[in-house]
Amino acid sequence: MTSVDATTMPGPADAAGPALTVEHMEVTYRVRGRDRLALRDVSFRIGRNESYGLVGESGSGKSTVALALTRYLPRNGRVSAGSIRINGQDPLAMGTAALRGLRARTVSMVYQEPGRALNPSIRVGRQIAEVYEIAGLDRHSALERSEAMLRKVQISDPGRVMERYPHQLSGGMAQRAVIAMALAAEPSLLILDEPTTALDATVEAEVLDLVAALRAEFDTSVLFISHNLAVIAKMCDRVGVLYAGELVEEGIAREVFDQPRHPYTVGLLRCIPRRGQRKDHGRLDTIPGFLPQPGHSLTGCVFAPRCPIAEDRCRAAAPPAFVISPTRSSRCYLHEQASDLPRNTPADAALPARREAAVPVVRLRSLSKTFDSRGETLRALVGVNLTLEQGETLGLVGESGSGKTTLARALLGLVTPDEGSAVELDDQPLAADARHRPRQQLKALQIVFQNPDSALNRRHTVRYLISRPLTRLAGLSGARLRERLSDLVRSVRLEERHLALRPSQLSGGLKQRVAIARAFAGGPRIVVCDEPTSALDVSVQAAILNLLVDLQAKEQVTYLFISHDLGLVRYLSDRIAVLYLGRVMELGPAETVFAAPHHPYTEALLSAVPSLDGLRTERIRLTGEIPSAASPPSGCVFHTRCPRRLPTGICESDEPPLLEVAPGHLMSCHIPIDDLRTLQGDGGVP
């Protein structure tokens, strides 16, 4: 937030004019001989040094905006109306040479997948140097400048990184290199399209800090595109909310997120569990219905079909963008009532009465898993002891590579753990391989996978997909099968007509419901939820989470809930286990783990999460990325990244045991709990 003035006065405040002006832009894709409108009447400005966020769900047209600005639309797409000015220049009127010049010097883009933005067969150093060579530097000084640039993006050993090929870099490192390349040309406009979506939360936090710092240093205007409202809230001065190709609301980021004035923004914000919100505080609100198809022929407001306060006039004619204040506009006739939007989903939630006496269902005893890959020994899990209690939700968190998925797969019998490990169900040992487990045991343990496209066989109908587990696990057939099938379909809120369809004909949320129905078909006792909503949009995610909570209340199942989204884990979990390099770092009741004192790693994970209300004071940052499980650090495996490492050297030499620091609260850290309490203050999450 360099200058509030620049943001409150969008427009030609200084002589050079805004970095970007888009007026009444319309983009059309020609699909199968017909024109489909992807963006309509989109207008916004980005002032000098301003950071503008564009937020929306998938299909809203965010990326199309970015592509249209630099004329990178695919061949079947074109800007069919409106105007674009970048630095006063009109890219739509440019010839090939001028356009190349614009892309080389004035605008830079950073995409979601750094791996795809770098040429895999050229060393990183050369790729960055090329930008300088295009700008007219000779080879030698170009390389020198590249090295300096890499240092600016906080790559500690630029010389070595420059000698590497892109695939030899980790995701966070590669994204830094891409950012270095984008900034090398000192562009006046930097477009970031979901730049951290493919990264871990800890790495995301670092990259976001970096972008914020570099923006100040380079005087660059930023267009930041993301589906993640919290990231936008953290990074942007102003924000535009995109829905079905229309900019429905615009304003100063803080104001938009605190007092949204469009029903869609209101709905979107209610879908996200707010800080500290838990499932026993009530259901999340949802947005019913679906995004209209591109090229739809709605006459009125695009959001009217899903809006609980829509009136006749909303359906009759599309509302103009009402200017609420000089910095605020909303494309809604009823913008004054938007904040009092009635709920779509009642808040009352049927919750399982938590039993006082915890009954353990599943016990993992010194669960270890070692993978051999190309002569390397990867220790994915190291002596994990965990208990799952009847009817509880155990949240499993940690960065990617921490062993979360391996743990779940070992529990299910999809990977065979090492000798000496044991998985017990009701005190009975389970066969290591699911193929050797009897039906009763298979029935008891099921999973909802992250990606329904991968988890559902695309060649089968929904009817087959849900009936099969009913036959296999519940042993049903004939009339009883049909009866149970319709029960199940109703309880996951699918409709009978969906039964005849194949997964490709369903939306992401509906597909995940089919996957949930499959998991619940056999009457399971434990359901593993492996990032069940990370492939879904925010509004769909809320509905799926509500469904999971309802089903748990009804069926008394135990969840092992794996997620990288700490907000979700907090919302759903009763207890939380924090995993790092295959070891449990901290384990305890959700409230305890989220509140100080916690393990330094937990603290770092919590610090990394951007929050919508922007109240979070970021306390500690992890540097670098999770070490390889092939060569874990000595002593405490976390010591290489731990910001609270003890000076005595004990962290480097001895592995701390997992000790009970309070009833039910276990931690693996050399720092005494009282010292942690002092260090971390009361900075826990309320």
Place this chain on the structure above:
Amino acid sequence: MIDSTAAAPGAAIAVVRAPRGELTTWRLILRRPTFIAGALILAFWIICALFGNTIAPDNPLAQQLLATNNAPSHAHLFGTDQLGRDVLSRVIVGARSILTITPLATLIGVVVGTALGLVMGYLGGVVDIVVGRVVEAVLALPLVIVALLFVVALGPSAPVIIVVIGFIFAPLIARTVRSAVLVESQLDYLSSARLLGEKPAHIMFVEILPNVLPAVLVELTVRLGYAIFTVATLSFLGYGVQPPTPDWGADIAANYVVLGAGYWWETLFPALAIASLVIGVNLVTDSIEQVLAS
């Protein structure tokens, strides 16, 4: 450099998602001109194979010793051969042998190859290693030589040719199917099936097979083209359909010796027949492949 990748995300956005079941795929295939052209050629030869004796203007076996080596004329559109038989009739009726042998051989190859490929890809282990080596051995030798070897050893007859070609194709098809299965193996629906306690046979044939069918279909049409060449070559070498049954390859073999004397029609028309059949099959293959790839 940044520029070069820029179009990638756009392509995904531009595609408006429509439910694409098999129906749409077939409709897209049927709409392609190349498919229509190929299918017409194939249909023509299939009709010849089925009703050749009725369509043919003359008896393909009737020798007219007074009208040998006649050039194409009104009486004999494609001329006559060394024994005075009508070339047109022999070309028409000759479609039967090749159109019986090649589809059956290909079918055996595809069925056996797909089953092997599923086992190799899903179960891996010894089968995978053994079949893998056999494939390499088969690939190292020209197809015709291998086929010739077995046909000579077993005696030339239609059933032998069918089985021999089928079994040579099987490992080649297995290899393609195997790689398609390996792609599927990465997907969670197989884990999901294992958690239902499904047997390997169910997983291979009910879960995986429908997903690799497109690859199998392409393989089927590609192999059909190869089979036509192989069968024609075997006949040409005298190890296919035995005279006097009309057969394109055998007819070329019988008549190319008189090419030097200027009797071109006796060789050209059967050769064109082979070429048109292969082209027809390839046109159909290409359009199916392109639609499935898009």
